[in-house]
Amino acid sequence: MAMKGILLVLLLESLVLVAADTFKDEALNIMASCPVIDGHNDLPWQLLSKFNNQLNKTDLYTLNDTHTNIPKLRAGRVGGQFWAAYVPCDTQGKDAVKRTLEQIDVIQRMCEEYPEVFSCVDSVQGIEDAFAGNKIASLIGVEGGHSIDSSLGTLRTFYKLGVRYMTLTHSCNAPWVDNWLVDRGDDQAENNGLSEFGKNVILEMNRLGMIVDLSHVSVKTMRDTLEVSKAPVIFSHSSAYSLCNHARNVPDDLLKLVKEKRGLVMVNFYNDYVTCSKTANLSNVADHFDYIKKVAGYESVGFGGDYDGVPRVPEGLEDVSKYPDLVAELLRRNWTHAELNASLAYNLLRVFREVEQVKTNMMTSDPKEVPIEYEKIKSDCHTSYGYDVSDVKDAAERQLLGKGLILLCLLYSLLV
Numbered sequence: 001m002a003m004k005g006i007l008l009v010l011l012l013e014s015l016v017l018v019a020a021d022t023f024k025d026e027a028l029n030i031m032a033s034c035p036v037i038d039g040h041n042d043l044p045w046q047l048l049s050k051f052n053n054q055l056n057k058t059d060l061y062t063l064n065d066t067h068t069n070i071p072k073l074r075a076g077r078v079g080g081q082f083w084a085a086y087v088p089c090d091t092q093g094k095d096a097v098k099r100t101l102e103q104i105d106v107i108q109r110m111c112e113e114y115p116e117v118f119s120c121v122d123s124v125q126g127i128e129d130a131f132a133g134n135k136i137a138s139l140i141g142v143e144g145g146h147s148i149d150s151s152l153g154t155l156r157t158f159y160k161l162g163v164r165y166m167t168l169t170h171s172c173n174a175p176w177v178d179n180w181l182v183d184r185g186d187d188q189a190e191n192n193g194l195s196e197f198g199k200n201v202i203l204e205m206n207r208l209g210m211i212v213d214l215s216h217v218s219v220k221t222m223r224d225t226l227e228v229s230k231a232p233v234i235f236s237h238s239s240a241y242s243l244c245n246h247a248r249n250v251p252d253d254l255l256k257l258v259k260e261k262r263g264l265v266m267v268n269f270y271n272d273y274v275t276c277s278k279t280a281n282l283s284n285v286a287d288h289f290d291y292i293k294k295v296a297g298y299e300s301v302g303f304g305g306d307y308d309g310v311p312r313v314p315e316g317l318e319d320v321s322k323y324p325d326l327v328a329e330l331l332r333r334n335w336t337h338a339e340l341n342a343s344l345a346y347n348l349l350r351v352f353r354e355v356e357q358v359k360t361n362m363m364t365s366d367p368k369e370v371p372i373e374y375e376k377i378k379s380d381c382h383t384s385y386g387y388d389v390s391d392v393k394d395a396a397e398r399q400l401l402g403k404g405l406i407l408l409c410l411l412y413s414l415l416v
């Protein structure tokens with residue numbers, strides 16, 4: 001009897017094991033024809049931090065103290081990656097533009113140095129070609145509106161350099177847009193979401209064909225953008241607020257708006273956004289996929305791991321090699337092949353295609369030319385060329401100086 005019981009337990013256990021392997025096999029099978037396009041990876045930031053962007057000081061095949069390297073990307077069936085051209089908020093109004101250019105450059109050099117692995121692309125067609133050639137389609141996302149230094153000319157130039165999304169803020173306001181810290185009371189609202197200039201930034205991104213990314217922004221900014229944008233938007237690395245009420249996550253009413261506007265929320269794996277604690281596991285992340293699918297539909301879910309941008313990742317999702325394990329868990333939760341195809345790649349491709357279509361539709365509209373108000377950017381690090389500031393402070397100073405000189409002359413003439 002006992003023997004039979006043990007045998008039964010062994011049999012059941014092996015069935016469970018077989019089932020587990022089957023899910024993993026099926027995941028790998030699905031990802032063989034439909035690899036993942038992830039919304040946000042901070043390897044470029046690691047390259048700056050560790051090597052001051054000297055690629056020649058490392059080898060991306062053997063780099064082993066990051067979440068990301070080439071063997072891990074291959075094992076993870078990563079077929080597309082938005083690499084973050086991220087520079088911290090303390091560059092704002094200082095060398096943000098230069099440093100962003102350097103991060104764009106290091107991404108492009110990565111593609112040049114490892115052409116057998118990465119293919120830098122900037123269109124839906126480019127992604128599809130990279131898939132077909134078994135290359136990792138590499139795209140550039142600028143993380144933080146401070147990177148354009150309130151300049152539409154800089155935004156347009158970034159587009160020409162291949163930038164295909166811009167996250168409107170990082171963890172600071174820009175002079176035209178408010179960030180998520182405002183919702184926590186840790187930052188003052190300065191623009192009540194998007195300012196008028198900010199709305200023009202969105203329309204200019206629409207006209208250019210640059211995807212708008214709402215990760216990191218305040219809820220009011222999310223709402224303003226969803227209202228203004230002519231194209232669907234993404235959250236490149238954010239999770240569900242209802243499962244973890246962190247202000248970096250997306251509340252239910254916004255999830256519904258994203259669905260309505262055919263946008264996409266790419267789930268962030270960072271423990272602190274997944275469970276609102278320091279610990280998390282793969283199953284907790286799968287809960288966010290299930291939840292967003294329930295509220296906004298499978299057409300609105302994607303992957304946005306935030307690898308190499310966070311200090312903690314969930315058990316079972318230790319690095320970029322683990323995407324197939326997450327797909328296996330979703331299969332276990334009865335996600336269909338079509339739903340997985342969509343969340344792995346097709347949702348992003350759909351959004352990107354629509355963004356490209358809006359660009360085509362707007363082909364005849366003129367570039368936005370009205371600069372931000374001088375008062376918004378005035379600082380020791382900015383000159384005023386092009387602005388008519390004669391009636392502002394400079395004029396006041398000149399007047400004061402003039403009066404001072406007259407006084408001196410008077411004094412002199414009295415003394416002499």
Ligand SMILES: *[C@@H]1O[C@H](CO)[C@@H](O)[C@H](O)[C@H]1NC(C)=O
Binds near residue numbers: 056
């Ligand atoms: C890296 O650059 C240095 C200096 O330009 C050069 O001497 C060296 O050969 C390069 N190393 C590799 C591995 O390319």
Ligand SMILES: *[C@@H]1O[C@H](CO)[C@@H](O)[C@H](O)[C@H]1NC(C)=O
Binds near residue numbers: 062063064065
């Ligand atoms: C990681 O890489 C460093 C530098 O190449 C090497 O010295 C070290 O042995 C590696 N560690 C492991 C665990 O492979």
Ligand SMILES: *[C@@H]1O[C@H](CO)[C@@H](O)[C@H](O)[C@H]1NC(C)=O
Binds near residue numbers: 280281283284
């Ligand atoms: C994941 O963590 C949850 C607690 O949040 C726990 O209930 C669950 O058993 C864990 N799953 C695995 C597979 O470790």
Ligand SMILES: *[C@@H]1O[C@H](CO)[C@@H](O)[C@H](O)[C@H]1NC(C)=O
Binds near residue numbers: 332333334
């Ligand atoms: C998946 O579907 C099977 C068969 O219909 C069902 O027995 C199981 O409870 C479902 N699992 C989940 C997590 O929905």
Ligand SMILES: *[C@@H]1O[C@H](CO)[C@@H](O)[C@H](O)[C@H]1NC(C)=O
Binds near residue numbers: 033034337338
């Ligand atoms: C999933 O995508 C692959 C690759 O495009 C395709 O071959 C397959 O038919 C798709 N499956 C479903 C169910 O949509």
Ligand SMILES: [Zn+2]
Binds near residue numbers: 143215216237309
């Ligand atoms: Zn981020």
